[in-house]
Amino acid sequence: MAKVKSYIPSDFNIERDPDKCIACQVCVRQCSYEAHIYDTEEDAVNADESKCIGCQRCTVFCPTEALTVGPTSNPNQKANVHWTEKEIKRVLKQAETGGVLLTGMGTDKPYPIYWDHMVLNASQVTNPSIDPLREPMELRTYLGRKPDMLQFKFKDDGPSLETILAPQLKLETPILFSAISYGAVSYNVCESMAKASKAAGTFWNTGEGGLHKNLYQYGNNTIVQVASGRFGVDKSYLDVAAALEIKIGQGAKPGIGGHLPGEKVTEAISQTRMIPVGTDAISPAPHHDIYSIEDLSQLIYALKEATNYTKPVCVKIAAVHNSAAIASGIVRAGADIIAIDGIRGGTGAAPTVIRDNVGIPIELALAAVDQRLRDEGIRNQASIIAAGGFRNSADVVKAIALGADAVYIATAALVAIGCTVCQKCYTGKCPWGITTQHPQLIKRINPDIATERLTNLLRGWSLEIKEMLGGMGINAIESLRGNRLHLRGIGLTDTELDILGILPAGR
Amino acid sequence: MKKVYSKEEFCIGCHLCEIHCLVQHSKSKDIIKAFKKEFPRALKRVHVKEKGHLTFAVQCRHCSDAPCVAACLTGAMSKDERGAVIHDPDKCIGCFTCIMVCPFGAIQPDKRTKRIVAKCDLCPGEETPVCVVHCPNRALVYEERKEK
């Protein structure tokens, strides 16, 4: 039967400047989608634009900067704010395939970004700002359950501490690497995150991909995830980790489970995840042993028993409408840390409609959860990690001021090592070597270089956070945590200001 | 003596080392002119070998007891003060004996003239050879290693 003719025009234009192109074929070799073709007879390079996904690998690698790759805009289509080109193309794709449209990374829809509507304070005159290059400025953060008060024995030679603190994670900076599974990304990416977190004194998260045996050596900096598919979960996995995270949901796709397309399940992935080669690894939507809050409590304590109460247990949820109530339940169920992932969170593969339409921004969820836990007097019982599209250190500072103890970054980490957010992770052909298992492509991430980039990113952000803290007259991060008086809103409605718990700029 | 070593686990087969080697040994040292305006085009001295997914760059190993220097009939192949093996094109008669004895296949004939040979000279005048500088993935390193 003849194939249906595709009505879908190319997404991208490739322009090659003939005066600059030296036909070196770097673009041909670098493009994993085969959008550049070398014509031997003509000794020239041409393009098949229908294949181009706009990842910019070729433009970055072209030694003479002869290439420009940009989105097409179809002059033949009438301008329409409702029926945009994007929407039209999606309908056509489904007409041609009858399938679920997949995508990668976080939603790019123009929902308001509340970080960009908040501004920070600085101290002047009445309170000196502090120069972090000359004065101590402390970013150290401990994540875990804390008691409301401590028991002491007051002896002759001074007080002696009786309370034993619940296990804590010690971070030198309030930024961690969020869950990115081995499978969604290549081994080299995981290794780089592990090495960078060790160098920077923070942690990385295995996501639901399990932990490769060669990465066990980084266990002290590793948070292992127990997700609904329980991939890779066995005793040694739990024992080697610094903390355990039960993944209930993620911001990119609340309500559904993880998805690793079969193309990416190689031998190594199969061993680590304990599934057959080439099969799609689709995690179930719920944990099939957690259908209620008391079931969650059971799993939390099962993990604590299995690890002898020596490691903090974190529960990760997606930011949805009643996050505050859910979070309260989770804290009371015994979690030591709660991670909340907002609608801008990224993923290796998710249905486009879910990624773009389900969930709420992290700013609102974080504010609501922090306030609710305080109203109930239980805020000390669990630390909060906020996640979902943090782009820079100012976003981090604002999140901490709203109430987060620390922040998870994933998209920013991938961008740091080369990702251009082309959103095609699910194809397994990532030309940057990040979200692929192809033996030729995975070489493109050199762990030495990637580790350096990630460590640089953490260092740069940490220095900037120190500068902002100093500007506010604060020299310890715990004095910023939850201190909403250092935030002001700009261009927000009264309701939004109320939910965020901040005053408008000018007051 | 520092030499260029290849790390095949990081070579992405982009051939940028070849391109920049060519430019470095061109007349203009400008990439567009070197490729589009110079005739004959300059010769690259590093070659990327490919088999399946395996790729890596090969260039002269600047052996301490170089077979090509011993084999050269005219003394065009010699060792300079750095210890690098260099080629003098004026003395070369294009007999290709060096190509035959090189155990690494690091010497290439000039296919056009069928005479002069092109070989890595460790970019004299540069602090680091340009192939190393321009490798986007640190698959080429310039360092000193103990000879086994």
Next chain:
Amino acid sequence: MRLKSFEKDISGCSLTGFIHQDGRRVTGEDIMKSIACMHDRSNGLGGGFAAYGIYPDFKDHYALHLLYDSMKSKEETEHYLNQNFLIDMEEKIPTRKTPAIKNPPILWRYFLNPKRETREEAGLSDDDFVVNAVMKINSEMDGAFVMSSGKNMGAFKAVGFPEEVGEFYRLEEYKAWTWIAHGRFPTNTPGWWGGAHPFTLLDRAIVHNGEISSYGINKRYLEMFGYKCTLMTDTEVMAYLFDLLLRRHKLSIPLACKILAAPFWTDIERMEPREQELMRVLRIVYGSGLANGPFAILLGHSNGLVGLNDRVKLRPLVVARKNETVYMSSEESGIREICPELDEVWAPKAGEPVIAELKNKNI
């Protein structure tokens, strides 16, 4: 008198205090001289005093000092007080007409104790009961504010230069073993009686020079424990933090000071193992109680006087001793004004509390 939006008051200013450790009581003349010497540190928009040992005849009663906007506020509050407390004596706080102190509110004091049945029904101790009452009056009774709520002590505050405030309240007629005083330099509010220092809760009174940049989180932390921060001044959180740490969590004064002015992690790492673990855990658990930003404070309580600076000492504090008396002040001049010859004078280090206690402690 409620402020509509949050106008945080900056505590610029002067503070001074002393304690006669032998329990010897003196009039308010010395303290007024001391604070008047530092006149230029205030701008006349607030001044206040706290004194300990001033009500020996009622030393087992809680002495509530209240200020009221109107008779209506007074009636509403007294109705509440009568329901919950046995008031053994109540009267106007004696004042004299002073040209500098304009439009004084109604100033009243009550010597009372919680009604036993009411308190027992609520399942609270005497102190908790009184604290609840103070929080309720300050947040719910319009136009009524509690200036002090301790036993055998009292706070006196107003809008004006501190020496004028002292004159207004006839402080030369009181005798106390501990006196603390404060002059304010607010940059926002036009001057509100409730906003002057000291801030008190039960028998603890704080005067503060500085600005707490961690106020936003200290406030929210205290609210989790039921405190209501209503007085629009960051000093309030200090008073409540000490109440929480010392009275409810039963920590010692040095430990409480190590929470407010926490040592740096690098310093903690150099401590002996037992102290190191203690300080580390203290900081981890009480991080939201760290008072960041510059401060010098004096904390008065029934058994002593404490002086403390922030962890990088960004405000002045000088301490001196002469025989049985310890002086603490923003400036040495404030001390020498009332005691020219001193046995020793020093400036305490950042974050190191100076603790002076009565020789014979009150139970």
